[in-house]
Amino acid sequence: MKPKFHTTAHHYAINLVIHFLGLHNINMGRLKVRRALYEKEAFPETSMQDIGMELQKWGIQHELKTAPCNITDAMVFPTMAVIRIHEQDVLAIVEKVEEQQIHLQYFFADTITCAVSELTVLQYLDIKEIVVDKEFCEACEQEDLSEREAYTDSIFAVEDFLSEEECNYMIDYCEQHNLFNRSMTGAADGTGEITGNRTSYSAFITTSRQDPLFNDIIERAADLMEVEPARIEDLQCVRYGEGQEFKPHFDSFETGVKRKATLLVYLNDNFEGGETVFPEIGFSVSPKRGMALSFVNLDEQNKDLIYSLHGGAPVTAGIKFACNIWIHL
Template identity: 30%
Template sequence: MYKLNILDVSSGIIANSTEQISRLNAEECLLIGSALFKNHRYGLAAEWMQVSQQRFAEEGLTDSSVVTTTQAVIEIAVQHARKNATVNAVRQLTTAYHEELCRNADAKGVLSSYLRCYHETYGNPFLLLQPLEMEIISTKPSVIFIHRFLRDDQADQLVEIGRENVRRPKSTYGATNRTNTAKRRLAKSAALRANTSSFIQQIDRWSAMATDLNSQYAESLQIKNYPVGGALQLHFDVLQQGPLNFTAPDRMATLLVYLNDVEHGGATIFPLLDLTVPAVKNGAVLWYNQYKDGIPDGRTLHAGCPVLLGTKWVTIKWLHNIGHWRQRPCGLQEDSKNGLTVSQVHDLFKPSG
């Protein structure tokens, strides 16, 4: 995705980082190649195994059985890579653009949308002395970046709570929800109920104020940790993918908060909006996953870029449609008819033929 040179990576050179990383030996390169092969990443598997062969020679490890087996696997990997070269055109273009947005993301850059910045209070007296610093980064649909959403001490405390509670999920909702999100997300996570502690209650209340929504009609606060290589593939946050059921709660809005700076990688991207949101500590991203008529908004297709160096901590609050009819009433028109729906995006990703 980041177009890294495999020889550089195996030699401990990653992007423009000054951090010293150990050089990988022949066995470590072979293990990486084997893991990629098992995950059907045949092209990369062949490249890593070729590096391992070079390292075996450099290290004087000329065991004929190892060399012969590695060469045979390389040939199989190359054949598979050629066979899988033809893919659905729309899916290929979207995936390529997804990768381009991640490559161009600067994790330490300053977000600049050239749209509008303003202070928001929602008429709430609690926000008069500490208004929210809002930056509109997309209007259709509405995506807002909130600067300095948390204080450093609050973010650090959430990370510490996360360290004690996060686990690798067995299964979860999300994505173009036709596959198990746990298979698409390399991360650990934890759900923290509001009654866990007074501090979590405080963060819950602050999330409600920042969105002008009610945290009672929402899911528990989520904390997620992405290690090196941790990423989340293209997906939607809405739960309903079929006919709408207005009596069942769904994720109307998402509030994503970055709890630390990431040295390289970790941005959130919206490929259909040409939008990249870098991972900046204490910054928050707010967007709506549904049109006002309740239809899931296909333009909110998004992904988490892989973490290249460091680690990434985030907290997420999903707020439901039920209970917010005053704050976000249905429009007089079916606004989804003039936009892209989740179902239409699914149709684009169907295999051709």
Template identity: 30%
Template structure:
């Protein structure tokens, strides 16, 4: 069963114009709500336009089909249960949500692993960048005052062990994972709301999606205890995850049909006391091939 939602062609043209101009989907939903539109209808219409742009398909003209809530609920990649065996470690599930798929996890990494990753990452940190939506280039931005670096997949024994564990936890092949990213937020630093999936608004993102598919899920693992602030905040869901060493925040945002979920909007709250270290793993729809890399069979780790 489904419901057809009809809307004016003018609304469709407005959405197309603003998405092409780089407006964030959640901001467009907020404007539609202020005009009196039903929240579920507004989110569904914007999501349909975002999906059409992702796939390079024609935009809806004046109607969309909205499935019943039960039939449209996403199927989680994350294993069920309160504890998940992930390669060499049992992960504790403190809380989870089904729509969208979300989980707060514990016992993801131990204290020695956190210390080891921080020590290896520290001398390689550089000012964090954001992808310019028009050019696709990495640019330093005042919207993210952190420092960061990437490890190569399986770069050393510790990184390889964590790659295997996190891939098992996220329930996707090891080869689908991008290299671990480490971010450092000093006191006073944070990030503005953003999406982890790739918007095909520039050639670099379109080429990356063509090589490896869309990003489908994120695991943010906290490498230290933050004295105050630094939560991972999901403004559309009313969620905030505290950064506690060894814990992690997991969320999915791309379904089996390649449709992205704009409710995955998230940010790092400002660190008000202390500092914050996090390790991020992104998973793709298929084997991750970096820019300039020659696609070849994956040898494993």
């Protein structure tokens, strides 16, 4: 079964193509790139032929060279290539080749430099000419911009949603009851798996509706989001120590619980870092104690919104506490 469109936000090859176009100052909007490669029959598999075909349409005229080939013959850089390095075949951006040294970037790490003889180039795009249709690119970028702005405008914050005393009560309750456990990903009930994408600690407050204050918070959230309290999940408190983060992710799930919206409440602000970031729209929010941040995860057809991709930036000093309030369908 073909993955949902929003998964393109995490698709390595697509994101590398977007980065590659940016290096050539071709700004045509992420949506156009994502949709073009998503519509390929073999997706999520993406070949150099697929990439090359779309680049031709967008004005990057090239010849796809395949092994045996010598990338030192290429005339235009940066270019894209499939290289074999450390016994692994990797799609990469080759920034330049000089004096038999190749400068390349892959997996979005820092640029590395190695001798041409240390790797095998299996395929590369020998770029002949770049002739971009500016009107076409501007139209694509404007469509992308309009959708990004519409989503950004839908995000709102409510200051003092919780008082200082209420914030402290929630933190103390979770710590005194030893509720914090290493955060997991992949399941709404916290029974997923521990991964490096999420290094925080979480506390599911399963007694949310028995505790008068927590139940009041649920009622308050229901009023704010204009839903019945029954659509709000049990509260979840999260704790991020120094260096801990939650890399960009979606709050809804492919199966099971579909979270229509998220209300994220910051329980303290005496720390550094820890911003909430939305990479697809270039937007971030700095935590403020008691403030609630609302954003939607699904569109009107209840499909995952790619713009809802968000993460918790690493905490650089101190400890961050927050409360997730999820509203499901």
